[in-house]
Amino acid sequence: MAGKFQGAAAATPVGQATAVPQRTDLAKQSIELAFQHHQAGRIREAESLYQQALAVQPGQIDALYYLGVLYLQNGVQDAAEEFLTKALRKQPKFAEGHFNLGVALQEQGKLKEAAKAYNQSIKGDKRFVPAHLNLGNVYLDLEQFDRAASTFSKLIKLSPKSIEAHLNLGRASKSKGDAEGAMAAYRRALELNPEYADAHLNIGAILLDRNDYQEAKSAFKQALAIDPQNAEAYNNIGVAWRREGFLDHAMSCFARASEIKPGFGDAHNNMGAMYYAFGDTERAEEEARKGIEISPDSSAAYCILGKILRSRGKKLESIDALNTAIKLAPKLAEPYREIGLTLSENGQLDQALKAYNMALERDPEDGIAYNNAGMTHILLGQLETAIDCFDNAIKAIPTFSLAHSNKLYSTTYVPNISLEEIAQQHFEFGEIWDREYDDSNFTNPPDPDRPLKIGYVSPDLRQHVVVTFFEEILKAHDRDQVELFAYAEVHNPDPITERLKGYFDHWYSTVDRNHVEVAQKIRADGIDVLVDLAGHTGNNRLPVFGFKPAPIQASWIGYANTTGLKNMDYIFTTPNYVPPGSEAYFSEEIYYLPRVPTTFRAPSDPPELVGVPFERNGYVTFGCFNNVIKVGATAVDAWSEVLQAAPDTRLVLKSHAYRNEKSVEASRSAFEARGIDPARITFDGPSQHKDYLACYGAIDLALDPFPYNGGTTTLEALFMGIPLLALEGQSWVSRNGSAILQAIGEESLIASSVEDYIAKAVDFAQNPGKLTALRADLRERFIATGITDPVAMTRDVENAYRDLWQRWCKQRGGA
Template identity: 35%
Template sequence: MLAFFTMTSRSNPAALATSPDPLADAKAFFKAGRHAEAASQCRNVLKAGQSVVESLVLLGSIGTLTNTAQASIPLLQLAASLAPRDISALNALGLAYHENRQYSEACACFEQVLAIAPRQTEVMRNLAHAQFGRKDWAKALAMFAQLYAREEHALKDWIPHAGCLHHLKRNAEAIVLLQKFIELEPENADAWYLLGLCLHHTHQIRPAIEAYKKSIKFNPKKYTAYLNLAALYQKHSNPERAAAVCRTVLALNKDFLPIYVNYGLVLAALGKSREAVELMGRLLLAQPENDRCRSNVLFYSQYTDDVSPRRLYDIHREWDIRHGEPLRRFRQEHRNDPSPNRRLRIAYVSPDLKAHSCAWFLMDLLEHHDREAVEIYAYANLDRPDGVTERLKAKIDVWRDVNGLPDADLAQLIRQDQIDVLIDLAGHTARHSLIAFAHKPAPVQVTWLGYPGTTGLSTIDYRLSDAWLTPEGTPELFSETVYTLPRISHCFRPPEAPEPTSLPARTNGIITFGSFNNFAKLSDTTARLWTAALDRVPNAKLLLKSRHIGSEEAREAILGRFRRAGADLSRIVLASGNERQEDHLAQYGLIDIALDTFPYGGMTTTCESLWMGVPVISMAGDRTSGRYGASVLNAVGLGELVANGPEQFGEVAARLAGDLDRLVELRATLRQRMAKSPLCDGPAFARAMENAYRDMWARWCDSQKG
């Protein structure tokens, strides 16, 4: 990377001992790579008070090359002050700054050189690399492009050049550049890795996988390539391969800590949530400051059936104590106008404003908001916008794309926008913005929709809920004040879907229980509940559908739970899931009764099932994640399908399975019943939410008096 100006010498290294010119000797030693001897000669010259600037430059350059750039900087600063237009001194100082990762200072030096002597190729190159180090992608790209156009592009320029294009989201151009470079250096692991990134960002999944594999082939220690390869396999329904990649990394280097998160996510997808929590917990021992990993632990702890409500509260509060409370010193006084009845600025913060389950519960609220009462903002931290994003965007007054924006900057933007009520829609899920909420950028902060239970943050004032999710006397604990709506706290926008089919049991004479829930939710308790249902209905079978069902490891993990529960495995059918929504919904036509998971129940799957005419049996738990089914079923008038304990679960299943006429009637009427229920009443839901926001705001206004 370093590009010094060439230093000539009148001396032959073989005859250095007799040379009368110690500076010439120093240059010759430098050129020969004999840096200690060169440095010694430079000091001799300086002692004699001769050629001071040139000696300082050479001595400083030796320090930069021998990894003592920090000590060289004062020498080179002195040289530059003695000769402010000496381009060798300025260039050498810039290189020392660069080697010390002081990129802004390096850029200033190289810019001074080019102001004195424009079009110096090596200095242009040095400036481009320093700008790249500073993450000034646009300026670095402009400089690399000049070198490329002048055919002065060096081999070391290709990858940072393509990296600039990648960071500026010009991945198609980066791919072309990298492919040309790979023709020159076909075994460059870094080039293959960056190519994989660019292909991934342009949705070329198979070529991206092959590029990461090539990177690993040419550098088996390119651990970030393994990391991204595992993430791709997991995202595209191949958790078994993802697990194999993670295990390979751990066999090579158990101290490569980032792989623990990916491996944990893979284990959860394979139905091993407890193992996932344990694995990511090991990473936290080494990196207690890793807030994202800690959020993953919190999220997947919700899936395990041996964590008490008190324990869940404690670990959520620990997140805030470690990662939120230290930001208290950055919080600023809110200058919002404390008038209780004025038009409010309401803002939703989410990474899921796209084809995601959260969108189906947000659509009607946005559509029916009273724009005379509220102005709606959205802060969208999206990695990949889509058609649903555009539909949501059309319902938002002010849309902020904050993808890649640091949390502190997001908090400042929210503060500048003078948001009155700020709503978190993610909790501790992927790509959340809780650090921004910890800055307390809005007077009133709320969490709703995207996460079950408390966030643990002292800066989030309210948790929006309903009487079914958080009934009176619940053992669940919250750092927020629970604000209970006088109705269900969700509103479902049904997707486009085929009409419900006829009841399968009428045709085949067999009751088919089923679940399309994420395998991460299938706990040991879930297996026992579902086995009890099978035991009470001897002619029934259980259909489980998942996009991960093709994985032998996933199948064994799930069937192992049922084996331990004493189930007859011959009555369990495993079906591969199709991710196309229309096909996914059509597969509800294969089942008569859906069974809910525990302790983390289904919300979207429960609503989908009811919309397709399939009743759901759920068991009410001791926390929000275990009461989604209770909330939804009571809202549509099917509270009798909510069991209050494990013994009752089998009884409810047997009673419903034994009444085919009731099942036929529900199949024919559930969609209409649901459409007319509070669960799908968008206008009423919007009024209830706005009333809640107004009440929260009025409370804050009252707190500002006196």
């Protein structure tokens, strides 16, 4: 992104060398005539005459030297090196000769040899400015940044008004981590020449690194004012817009840069990143590969390609591209961070953590790497370590809303945390992101009976558990009463994404877009009711709600707790989940729906219900199919007591994490430390959905974890006719199991305390006939609750939207 460094070219012949040995008249005449041709640009004639002089007088120093210069000026670097070296053997203190030899060596990439030549030139003439300039640049290329800075500083003392010296001192200072020194050097270059576009570019690059996007753009625009065709300036402005999240502005800048400079690899790479954000991954890959074709040594190009390939499901190709990025730039953190994400998505969690640690070794302030490492620790069930990572991410980037959300989400798994404390942590998030707004600025027509514009904000409009609840709602919406808008933060769209698009009247991708821009879009669309489906789960867009772009905003489905935002007007639930009197723990107004606020899509081809496992095995088998992060110390303590009190029982644990041996070993060790023989426990990894459901046929009683209960797993267990034992807690996340059981009238499966939970489990183990009776018609009773009736649920939600809308209209003086 920075401007180019400045160097000195080969010295042009301006006269004869001094202290030249006596020459023959013929050689002298040939050299003098050759010199005239040389200065006039008649290269062939000059070369022939220099060679003629050497034929007459081998080793003639002027002929050797000027022939070397001739070859140097015409790009024949190896021949230049040969003849200049021969000349210098005869005249070892010739400063200009060593300088030109340095140029020849530098052009061939022989940097260490070039540095020696320039040092010899300076030794011969300490005030030889071009030698200092080129020596500093060689040190830059050798990544000897301290030496480079020292060389340019000496040059500035010799030539205080050398713009090139100040510009290159800035480059050296920035490369060695002295951004302030670099900024001072660039500003001094501008004092000497305010029309120096490269200095403006380099100042902008430093401001960009500081995330000072407005000032960075200003610097790049100053470069453009000097040089309107400066492709680098357009590209860098695009980078600033992109980092701010204004993608359309960014794309126009990258396209302009590419138009000005068709072979500009960075512009193609950045356009690839934009197409990726826009969801056009095919075009994104095409642009990224163009960038690589132009700049095959660009680490950034391979890094962008790796991201795109990951999003297209080409995991192995992604890893190959990112490994290439690492080879090209082993000191950069980003390629390691990106390969960590690819490995994590591929289930290689231990390797992913190693990659994130490599990123953090290179950049200890890489908040994204800390956040991603935290998410990997969550997948491994390492809650405390995950929360530490999120804290470090927030420390590195205080406005990193997703890291803050990940921490809040993780705290809901922490046992023995008070409702007051967890609420306060959520409210602190709201204090950061809530913005003041003027309700009178909404232009939505306050007609209480008109069709409503409903906006759904979600990152999970793809293959995700939320879709199993939400898709049937979308199908059942009354399209005469609602117009549907999707604000989709879908980073990896898939065939389900394409299917879901068909249920919406309008679809807008929010990926990588600025929160302000998304809020402005929602306001411009005239949304009446804006609904968040994610809460503090991954890739949420809660900060958008903080700007209050819609007159009514509600949280539903995705998160069983407060968002912490005062500008989130309502949260949908039922008294089973959030009892009356819980208002102090919510920033939103609690809005009670008439039934459990979720719907379950029964599989089209479910496995057959099988007989009672106890009758086949002769012992009771407990089971839990929840995410391993939910199987914390409190649950393990209780389940271990059950297994000790009922020594003939077995336990089946099934989770995605158990495809990782490290997770299996951690869980096995936790039970063994509590005196349980690991042979009594089966650890099972993921399965295809129908096979996964069939696995319920192997257990007699599902054990709901706590303090964070199961969600989808609870519904699936009951649908498969498996009784579920749940502990009714204080928080929403610890009441999901009891809420569902109350809805189907199975209070006998609800425990009031940990002791009661253990006692009930042991009783069922000792009296398995009770479980047989419970299984008899459990699926039918589950279905009878209406949980599998999306039409009824949709009418409930639409009625809620209408009620809230009519309230707002009444406040605005509507009919």
